[in-house]
Amino acid sequence: MDFKLSKPPFVINGIHWSTANRWIVGTPNQTIIASPQCTVAGSLLTKREAAAVLETEQNIEAVCVLDELPSSFPYSNLLVLLATDSSIRIFAPKRHPELENWKQVGNGQFKQGGEHICCIAATVVVTEKGSMPVVACGSMNGKVTVIGLGATDNVDSCIEGTSILHFTAHSSAINYLAWMPDSQRKDSSNGCVLVVGSANGSVDLWSIKRDLSRATTMTPVCNKDWRSVTAHSVGKNMVALAKLGQVILIDFSTSSPTVHKVELEVTQTIVSCTIDEARDRIYVGAFDFEIIVIERQGRQWVNANKGPLLRDSLKKTIVRSFTTKFNMLRLLLRGMSMSPNNRYLVFTVDDQVNWDITRDGPEITRMHFHQLSDWPMDDSLGVLKRIVYGQYRGDLCYNLFDVLNGESTETLANFMDYVQKLEVSGDSKRHQLFVLNIIGCLLKGDQFKSLVEDARNQAFDYHVARLFEFISEMLKSKSVIITDNDREYLSQVYWAVHQPVFADLVSHLPDIVDNCSNTNVNCPVCQTGMSLLSKQTACCARNHIFDVCSVTLNILKLPGSDQCNTCLAKRSKIGAASSSDNIISRILDKFSQCSFCNGSFYSGVV
DSSP states (O other), X not given: OEEEESSOOOTTTSEEEETTTEEEEEOSSOEEEEOOOOOOTTSOOXXXXXXXXXXXXXXXXXXXXXXXXXXXXXXXXXXXXXXXXXXXXXXXXXXXXXXXXXXXXXXXXXXXXXXXXXXXXXXXXEETTEEEEEEEEEXXXXXXXXXEEEEOSSTTOOEEEEEEEEEEOOSSXXXXXXXXXXXXXXXXXXXXXXXXXXXXXXXXXEEEOTTSOOEEEEEEEEXXXXXOOOEEEEOXXXXXXXXTTEEEEEEXXXXXXXXXXXXXXXXXXXXXXXXXXXXXXXXEEETTSOEEEEEEETTEEEEOSOHHHHHHHHHHHHHHTOSSOOOOSOOEEEEEEEOTTSSEEEEEEEOHHHHOHHHHSSEEXXXXXXXXXXXXXXXXHHHXXXXXXXXXXXXXXXXXXXXXXXXXXXXXXXXXXXHHTSOOOTHHHHHHHHHXXXXXXXXXXXXXXXXXXXHHHHHHHHHHHXXXXXXXXXXXXXXXXXXXXXXXXXXXHHHHHTSGGGTTXXXXXXXXXXXXXXXXXXXTTTOXXXXXXXXXXXXXXXXXXXXXXXXXXXXXXXXXXXXXXXXXXXXXXXXXXXXXXXXXXXXXXXXXXXXXXXXXXXXXXX
């Protein structure tokens, strides 16, 4: 995966893999958002443009991501950008995205008193009143402001910010902030823990009360040494901070935080570090592509002297990514991260010699996926089982990436067989069908056709049953006024499920016939009678063929439709339907994700 950048990514939080399955690459003049793409062994990666490129009139100094937002927010995640004028810009993906699927939903100083802001960090805090997204802002004067974010009820679903807490953390400028994720739990004895680093090299922990009313300092982590933090990584129970010649590890797995320091013989600037919790390792990278591996040995963390070996392996991964001769003269490391289930060490490098930026213009940064050697089949099956039983966080494709990427078609077919044999019910059945269809998207060839179609048919039947339950409840509650267009739609749905392809399902569906205008559907081109060739394709006697909406069961009569970004299922365009309070608009709001794979819909090309 390549990115064309005119400026290098930020050292801190410049490259981030969101649990909403989005790569966020932040630079001073633009933020690039793209979705990682799984490939089957032996096939080439299909080139895909970035989902969005966000550019602002002010240069950006920092970017952070808010995942797993409260249900009151109509977004899967938020991007929080700090501009050079100290304003905070908040961007979000549209709930019903069109071609431009990101928009600015918040912008302002949020009553910070005009102080120059140097850095930001964001998280979702669990309070007594529920979850609240917050942004901590560190100023040039050593002060920290905690801003609470809330969604408004207007049409644009804008984000409003309120300054909740203000305290002085240091006497010098604050250049680093990080929230400890697990400290946000209600049962955390330390409250909400914020790591604060200043330009003079000192680092402190601050405990913030659950109601965000007060902040108190905890044990200092590092005294003033004039080596400020240049890279960091946050894990489930640990924060790793890297600075010139030193890595600081703060372990929160015990009742009180424990600090470990590992000295490094590195003269180049540390630009990245990432925590490998599955192997008890920390990978640290310098700008000149020097790699250091730190491991836990008993209760201590030490330099394992495995960096040169890992660096050679990473170089081989780089060479294999090129189809032409690659002259490895000078590689510049831009960032590292672990994949969702720790199968891959993901890293980004650029090399001016091979990509000739004087000719191509923007500098190209390539993202590489280096598979760590110890990933047995049992790990993949364990991840699949946890996902089917709902033991995962974030987007399904994000969680499945480690399992599916790079596997052969035979292995993928074995995965489908394993998932199908799991005992499921309720929500687990939905998760099972989602997983089967995501795997089915990668399987090609006639030998897998029946396997893939069976999974899609099961998922569609499950969705149709839920759709009819929703329509029946809506009609019984009389919460919507039935119009002639609604009756026409209900008649078409009634007609569809009484076609032979739905013969096994129709007897289990609630009856909506009283609200139907008629039970026949004619071709919109020639007005002859229609029938379903399959559950997703309609045809008339003169062979005019139409797609069937995978959400509403409506026949897609006009060119252009929304498509799922994972399995390419089609859906009625959202624009016209969402402008009025009718049955179709309520259905599209209720079932906003793909019924086959739980993916998101985007505007298709006409």
